[in-house]
Each structure stands twice: as structure tokens, then as C-alpha cells.
Amino acid sequence: MDEAKTRARAAGVTVVDLSIGASDLPPPPEALEALKAATEWYGTRYGMQLDPATEALSLIGAQEGLAHALMAVADPGDGILMTDVAYPSYFGAGAQDFLPRLDQLGAADLARARVMLLNYPNNPTSAVATTEFFQAAVDLCRKYGILLIHDNPYIDLCVLELFSFAKSYHLGGFRLGFALGCREAVASLEALKAPIDFNQYKGIMRMGVACLKLPREVVRRDAGVWQRRAEVMAGALRGKGCEVQMPTAGMYLWIRLPPGVDDDVAFCQHLVSYTGVALSPGQGFGPGGRGYVRVALVAREEALEEAAGRIAAAMRQAEQEARAKAAAVSGHFPASNADVAA
Numbered sequence: 001m002d003e004a005k006t007r008a009r010a011a012g013v014t015v016v017d018l019s020i021g022a023s024d025l026p027p028p029p030e031a032l033e034a035l036k037a038a039t040e041w042y043g044t045r046y047g048m049q050l051d052p053a054t055e056a057l058s059l060i061g062a063q064e065g066l067a068h069a070l071m072a073v074a075d076p077g078d079g080i081l082m083t084d085v086a087y088p089s090y091f092g093a094g095a096q097d098f099l100p101r102l103d104q105l106g107a108a109d110l111a112r113a114r115v116m117l118l119n120y121p122n123n124p125t126s127a128v129a130t131t132e133f134f135q136a137a138v139d140l141c142r143k144y145g146i147l148l149i150h151d152n153p154y155i156d157l158c159v160l161e162l163f164s165f166a167k168s169y170h171l172g173g174f175r176l177g178f179a180l181g182c183r184e185a186v187a188s189l190e191a192l193k194a195p196i197d198f199n200q201y202k203g204i205m206r207m208g209v210a211c212l213k214l215p216r217e218v219v220r221r222d223a224g225v226w227q228r229r230a231e232v233m234a235g236a237l238r239g240k241g242c243e244v245q246m247p248t249a250g251m252y253l254w255i256r257l258p259p260g261v262d263d264d265v266a267f268c269q270h271l272v273s274y275t276g277v278a279l280s281p282g283q284g285f286g287p288g289g290r291g292y293v294r295v296a297l298v299a300r301e302e303a304l305e306e307a308a309g310r311i312a313a314a315m316r317q318a319e320q321e322a323r324a325k326a327a328a329v330s331g332h333f334p335a336s337n338a339d340v341a342a
Contacts, residue, residue, distance in 0.1 A: 004269040005278050016307045019268070019278040021123065021251055021296040023170040025222055038163070038178045041212035050180055057186050057193075059177035060200050062151060062164035065189070068196070069160060069179065070115060072188035073147050079113035081105065081146070084288035085125060099129055102140055110144045119151040124285045124294040125254040126247030147185055160185040167251065168219050169211040176200055176208045226251040229297040233304045240312030253295040254282075258315050260322030262291045267318055275310035 001019055008015055039052040050056055059065035074080060083100050100118070118137065120129040141148045141158045148159045160181040166172035179189060193199070233253055234244045244255055257264060264281040272278045280296070282289030295311075297304065 001268060001272070001278060001281065001284075004272045008272045008276055008278075011273075013273070013276040015272060015276045015278055016299060016303055017278040018296050018299060018304075018307060019272075019280045019294075020298070021167070022172050022298060023167060023251070024298045025170045025225065038180065038209075038212060042180055045216075051183070054183040055180060055186055057179045057190050058199050058205060059162070059179055060197055061166065061175040062162040062177040064175070064197070065162045065177055065179050066117075066149065066151075068192050069149055069162070069185065069189050072192040073185055074114040077112075078115075079109055080115045080117060081109070081113050082117040084286045085282075085292075099127065099133055100137075102136055105140075110140070110146070113144065113146050116141055116146050116148045117150075118148065121249035123250065124252055124280065124282070124289070124292075126250035126252050128248045147182060149185075158182060160189075165208050165211060168222070169208075170222075171207065171211070174200075174204050174207065176204055178208075226297055229299075229301060229304055232301045233295060233297060233308055236305045236308035237312055240309060242312050242315060251297050253297070255293050255295060257291050257293065258319035258322070260326060261315070261318045264289070264291055264293055267314070268293060270318075271311065271314045275314060277307045277310045277314075279311070 005015055005017065005019075038058075039050045039056050043049045057065075070080070081100070116137065118129070118134075120127065122128070137148060138158065140146070146158070150159060150161050151164075160179055162177060162179050164177040165174065166177075179186060199205075229251075230247055230253060234246050237244045237253075237255070242255070244253060247253060257267060261267060264283055268279050268281045280294040282292030282294065285294070299307070
């Protein structure tokens with residue numbers, strides 16, 4: 001996709017890049033202020049007090065934390081349980097409504113597993129999980145001695161949570177995050193990180209602390225921006241005849257390509273080359289993403305509406321071409337172009 005975008009720009013196409021979930025909103029001015037801590041924020045937000053000395057660790061972003069956490073707690077040959085649609089930083093159990101089917105996990109897989117990876121609200125699907133689902137996952141992990149690593153808000157003795165400032169506070173370029181939870185996992189992660197990265201610059205850490213002290217209304221205000229953009233984008237696509245499901249949370253739309261259009265990579269490359277709109281192919285998020293595209297809502301509403309028209313037109317063209325190809329293979333050629341369009 002990077003090469004396709006580069007070629008499009010070189011050809012003079014104005015690219016509306018909706019392929020990367022990098023927030024286009026400015027960071028809050030309070031981020032330049034200082035002090036305090038992630039455990040206090042967690043206690044206020046979720047009602048659980050953690051020991052900052054043994055149950056918290058600063059990260060150079062959640063992606064770094066996840067990569068090093070897996071290195072710290074799992075060895076070659078150990079199993080990792082995850083869905084077949086996931087953020088590329090990790091790559092399964094089957095899924096229903098983009099939730100893992102825990103009841104389908106075999107005893108042999110559970111016995112071999114060291115880690116279960118969860119991420120809700122989910123990237124790329126925007127799916128959410130219930131408290132009941134998380135409780136079932138925690139119970140299962142406790143039973144088999146599995147560490148549950150989650151990108152957001154649930155905590156337990158067998159859980160390690162990873163938090164990032166990139167989305168909620170728009171500080172993606174500063175590479176800042178933190179891990180909270182299971183003290184054994186925190187200790188292993190700290191021991192691994194110590195000779196590798198020496199943690200983030202304190203000035204940037206102070207920015208994160210200042211963000212955690214902001215009123216929740218600040219984050220809710222920005223969440224409202226993502227919701228309005230999702231409504232605008234989904235509405236515009238539906239108005240053009242596309243089937244789109246509104247996300248329950250998050251900053252993405254997860255869209256199924258039309259029937260017969262399964263090569264999401266080729267679709268996205270064609271789309272950016274001819275229209276300048278860049279999306280993420282679903283296969284980039286695992287084998288379950290084939291035939292899907294992810295739309296990051298990181299442009300103003302007017303730009304999203306314009307992009308929706310280009311996406312819908314490209315989908316119609318791809319569907320028509322798929323129908324014509326299927327007809328040619330079967331030996332039943334359409335009588336006219338009108339038949340193809342129908």
C-alpha cells in the first residue's frame with residue numbers, strides 16, 4: 001500500500017489517506033504540563049488499586065510493550081491464543097461477531113498455550129466485548145495458567161493490560177504507553193526491557209501523566225468526533241448502495257467488499273491509484289480479513305463524504321468486473337453492459 005500511495009502521488013493524484021489509524025486531532029495543551037501516575041488514573045477510572053512498584057511499567061508505546069511482553073513470557077514452541085483477524089503487531093481461535101469462540105478451544109491447545117491476546121474495542125473491526133465474555137476469558141486463563149494480555153480495560157491477577165496514548169490523546173508520534181496488572185508478567189517484561197530501551201524520555205512521560213489528569217470529558221469530546229465521522233462515512237456509503245455496519249466503538253469502519261470481490265489487496269491498490277483514497281486491506285489483519293477493508297476515520301467529514309463516493313464507485317466497478325468474469329468462466333455471457341450493471 002505504501003508503494004501504491006507513492007505511485008499515486010507521483011502521478012499527481014491527491015491522496016486522501018484513510019489507511020492508517022493515526023489521529024489527525026491535535027494533542028491537548030495540558031500535555032505539556034507535568035507529573036503523577038498511571039496507577040492513580042487506573043484506580044480512579046476502574047476502581048482497582050495497583051502497586052506502582054510491581055504492577056506498572058512505562059512503555060515506548062503499546063506496540064513495543066506487546067512485542068516485548070510476548071518475548072518475556074513465551075518461549076519458542078509455546079502456544080499463543082488469538083483471533084484470525086487482529087492488529088498486525090500480533091497474529092487463532094474461531095470468531096463470532098469478532099469475539100473468540102472460547103468453547104471451541106481444544107484441551108491440547110489450552111495445555112500448550114502461555115498467552116491469550118485480546119483487544120477490545122477491537123482494531124480493525126471496532127467490535128466490543130461484554131463483561132461476561134471477559135469473565136469467561138479470565139476464568140479459562142486461570143484454569144490453564146495462561147496470561148491474558150489485553151489492550152484495554154479489564155484487570156485481574158492473570159491479566160496484563162497495555163495502554164497507549166496514541167488514540168485517546170493523539171500522541172502517537174511520542175511513543176508512550178504503560179502496562180498494568182500481573183506482577184510476574186510486569187517483572188518479566190521489565191527484566192527484558194532493561195538492557196534494550198531504558199524507557200522513554202521523562203519529558204514525554206510527564207506529558208502522558210498530564211493527559212491522565214485531564215477530565216474524562218476531554219476524551220469523551222474527541223470520542224464524539226469519531227462517532228460523528230463514523231455516522232457520516234457510513235451514511236454516505238449506504239447512500240451509494242454499500243452495506244456498512246456502524247461501529248460500536250473505535251475509530252474505524254470494517255467493510256465487506258461486494259460478492260465475488262475477495263482480493264482486498266488488489267482492490268485497495270487500484271483504489272488509491274485511480275481515486276487517491278487509501279484504505280487498509282483486510283488481509284493485513286490476518287487470514288480472516290480477506291475480502292474486507294478497514295477505513296480509518298482520520299479526515300474531516302467533508303473529506304470522508306467525498307472519499308465515500310469514490311470508494312462506492314470502485315466497489316460497483318469491482319463487483320461488475322467480478323460478475324463478468326464469473327459469467328465468462330461459466331460460459332454464460334451477459335447480453336449487454338446493462339446486464340452487467342444490473
